[in-house]
Amino acid sequence: MKARALVRLWSIFGEPLWVFVGMGFPVLSSLAFSLLYYSIGAAGYIGFAVLGGVMVSFWGNVLWSMASQFNWDKQEGLFEIYLTSPASISAILIGMSVGGIIGTVPSAVIVTVLGWALFHPAVNASWGGVALTFGLTLASLYAMGMVLSSLYLTYGREAESMNEVLQEPVSMLSGLYFPVLGGSSPFPLALQAVASLIPLTIGMDALRKTLFYGDSVAQVWPDMAALAVMAVVLLILSSYALKFLENLGRKEGTIAVRIR
Amino acid sequence: MSEPQLPAVEVEGLRREFKTKGPPVVALDGVSMKVRQGEVFGVLGPNGAGKTTTIRILSTLLLPTGGWARVMGFDVAKEPEKVRKVINMASGAEKAGYDFISAKRNLWFFSQLYGIPGDVADRRIGELSERLGLTKYLDRKFYALSTGYRQRATIARAFVNDPKVVFLDEPTIGLDVMTARSIRDFLIEEARKNGRTIILASHNMAEVEAICDRVAIVDKGKILTEGSPEDLKRSLGAPALVMEVSPPQAGFEMLAKVPGVKGFTSSIEEERGLSTVQAVVDSDAAARAAEDAVRKAGLKVVASWRKQATLEEVFVALVGRGFKEREEQDVV
Numbered sequence: 395m396k397a398r399a400l401v402r403l404w405s406i407f408g409e410p411l412w413v414f415v416g417m418g419f420p421v422l423s424s425l426a427f428s429l430l431y432y433s434i435g436a437a438g439y440i441g442f443a444v445l446g447g448v449m450v451s452f453w454g455n456v457l458w459s460m461a462s463q464f465n466w467d468k469q470e471g472l473f474e475i476y477l478t479s480p481a482s483i484s485a486i487l488i489g490m491s492v493g494g495i496i497g498t499v500p501s502a503v504i505v506t507v508l509g510w511a512l513f514h515p516a517v518n519a520s521w522g523g524v525a526l527t528f529g530l531t532l533a534s535l536y537a538m539g540m541v542l543s544s545l546y547l548t549y550g551r552e553a554e555s556m557n558e559v560l561q562e563p564v565s566m567l568s569g570l571y572f573p574v575l576g577g578s579s580p581f582p583l584a585l586q587a588v589a590s591l592i593p594l595t596i597g598m599d600a601l602r603k604t605l606f607y608g609d610s611v612a613q614v615w616p617d618m619a620a621l622a623v624m625a626v627v628l629l630i631l632s633s634y635a636l637k638f639l640e641n642l643g644r645k646e647g648t649i650a651v652r653i654r
Numbered sequence: 655m656s657e658p659q660l661p662a663v664e665v666e667g668l669r670r671e672f673k674t675k676g677p678p679v680v681a682l683d684g685v686s687m688k689v690r691q692g693e694v695f696g697v698l699g700p701n702g703a704g705k706t707t708t709i710r711i712l713s714t715l716l717l718p719t720g721g722w723a724r725v726m727g728f729d730v731a732k733e734p735e736k737v738r739k740v741i742n743m744a745s746g747a748e749k750a751g752y753d754f755i756s757a758k759r760n761l762w763f764f765s766q767l768y769g770i771p772g773d774v775a776d777r778r779i780g781e782l783s784e785r786l787g788l789t790k791y792l793d794r795k796f797y798a799l800s801t802g803y804r805q806r807a808t809i810a811r812a813f814v815n816d817p818k819v820v821f822l823d824e825p826t827i828g829l830d831v832m833t834a835r836s837i838r839d840f841l842i843e844e845a846r847k848n849g850r851t852i853i854l855a856s857h858n859m860a861e862v863e864a865i866c867d868r869v870a871i872v873d874k875g876k877i878l879t880e881g882s883p884e885d886l887k888r889s890l891g892a893p894a895l896v897m898e899v900s901p902p903q904a905g906f907e908m909l910a911k912v913p914g915v916k917g918f919t920s921s922i923e924e925e926r927g928l929s930t931v932q933a934v935v936d937s938d939a940a941a942r943a944a945e946d947a948v949r950k951a952g953l954k955v956v957a958s959w960r961k962q963a964t965l966e967e968v969f970v971a972l973v974g975r976g977f978k979e980r981e982e983q984d985v986v
């Protein structure tokens with residue numbers, strides 16, 4: 395588990411170019427939204443955009459590296475090595491998550507520093523609440539990544555295109571750049587309900603409350619409880635899914651995808 | 655004699671079918687075998703014989719559809735977690751590793767899947783690399799290693815957890831003679847000195863002959879025969895007959911009717927203007943009868959001699975055809 399995290403870091407920082415490529419997207423999109431809010435005078439939203447840029451880095455990491463990495467491993471024959479070892483696949487995925495989180499930190503820091511330097515968004519934070527919600531959001535986000543990974547194992551390339559389909563609507567729905575839950579949401583209630591099934595949505599909402607409105611832990615506890623429940627449920631789900639899919643693969647002979 | 659030891663691998667009536675769009679493919683059709691601890695056991699057979707399927711079932715990547723298999727006493731279908739603690743495997747077709755990290759860190763990472771303490775892992779990686787001639791290349795990124803060194807690293811990985819049983823699927827495929835030889839020497843040493851059991855799937859006769867204590871010859875999902883390479887060769891009875899025949903031609907069906915001829919292969923040598931025929935015979939008389947049969951068909955036997963039997967001839971004798979012919983059939 396620790397080892398998997400290290401491998402992740404070694405390969406990310408072994409090729410510094412990748413770090414920059416990976417950072418480019420969240421930085422640019424965050425700046426674009428910030429500029430937009432700035433120009434229409436919605437200064438109150440600028441902080442949201444910067445926060446969105448930070449979170450989109452992690453979201454992108456979950457979608458693009460973590461979930462699809464396992465599929466890649468499978469094609470390279472690495473997955474067989476995991477399976478024939480006594481290590482649990484869940485532990486390997488958790489290691490991958492930790493590595494992914496740490497690997498994404500530089501990008502998140504750059505967005506934060508740039509955002510603050512350029513736009514000085516007004517912050518009114520309860521830092522304890524921020525830290526807790528941030529941690530819980532990441533936990534549930536990466537737990538979701540683990541579930542996605544297991545899907546990748548069965549559906550391989552189809553899942554890859556699912557990723558592309560998911561990326562934009564989820565970024566929208568989950569309110570990476572603007573609030574989607576509550577009174578100021580541009581979405582109807584039904585859509586808000588759907589959106590809140592995505593851990594990122596609740597996480598973003600809670601983060602905004604704690605970071606910009608000074609809400610304390612006591613005030614955002616329902617969000618936090620929801621995030622914690624989601625993280626646990628998703629974790630359990632992924633561990634069952636992995637076991638189930640491993641057995642299915644052993645039965646159907648689909649663990650190896652090589653064509654000879 | 656010491657008390658009977660637990661077999662490293664025990665397989666009984668193993669079957670595996672694959673669903674396909676057409677009729678199901680029977681990859682294994684009732685395979686049984688027993689491998690002692692510390693033995694190098696070869697599974698030899700042509701393409702599609704079921705070698706990889708056997709290895710996959712034994713290494714818990716695939717479930718059998720019939721029969722059972724045990725590794726160090728653990729059932730591969732019901733107790734995969736226990737099997738996984740005592741095995742490792744490597745495939746020559748894969749040479750898997752993370753491209754952007756060094757060979758050493760790759761090895762270290764894989765050792766951690768087995769929960770080996772860091773210092774023990776480091777020491778073992780050092781030793782294995784030294785013996786496999788990999789030490790100089792340990793700090794290279796995996797993608798920057800040549801095929802040969804990547805394969806050495808893959809072999810090192812397969813031993814990094816001090817496994818009791820190691821499964822190797824064509825470990826020297828695509829390697830030059832020198833690299834293949836050093837890997838073979840390493841494998842022999844692992845079995846002889848460290849008492850490791852090695853199951854080697856291969857279609858390379860020379861390799862199997864060089865390092866295996868015992869061989870099972872498989873074809874179409876069945877074991878045709880089993881024994882030490884020496885015994886198998888001796889079982890043929892007499893040295894093989896080689897004939898050079900002109901004019902060159904492909905068909906030597908007349909040999910099939912000669913009593914005592916167990917099988918044959920032939921090839922055309924255009925530039926020399928003749929055909930070479932190798933026949934597996936059970937006696938000297940059968941060899942003479944084979945030559946007569948060729949002459950009676952109106953062909954000239956330019957030269958003929960006898961040759962010490964090889965495993966290939968054992969195979970030919972068993973199925974009446976050679977590996978090459980089988981491969982050509984598969985292409986069609």
Ligand SMILES: Nc1ncnc2c1ncn2[C@@H]1O[C@H](COP(=O)(O)OP(=O)(O)OP(=O)(O)O)[C@@H](O)[C@H]1O
Nearest residue numbers: 647672679681700701702703704705706707708857
């Ligand atoms: N996952 C699968 N799905 C369908 N058929 C399969 C699958 N795996 C193997 N087979 C079939 O089972 C048979 C045995 O295959 P296997 O890979 O075990 O042969 P092999 O002896 O390893 O051959 P090679 O020398 O080509 O590696 C072949 O006919 C093959 O096409």
Ligand SMILES: [Mg+2]
Nearest residue numbers: 705706707823
């Ligand atoms: Mg094979």
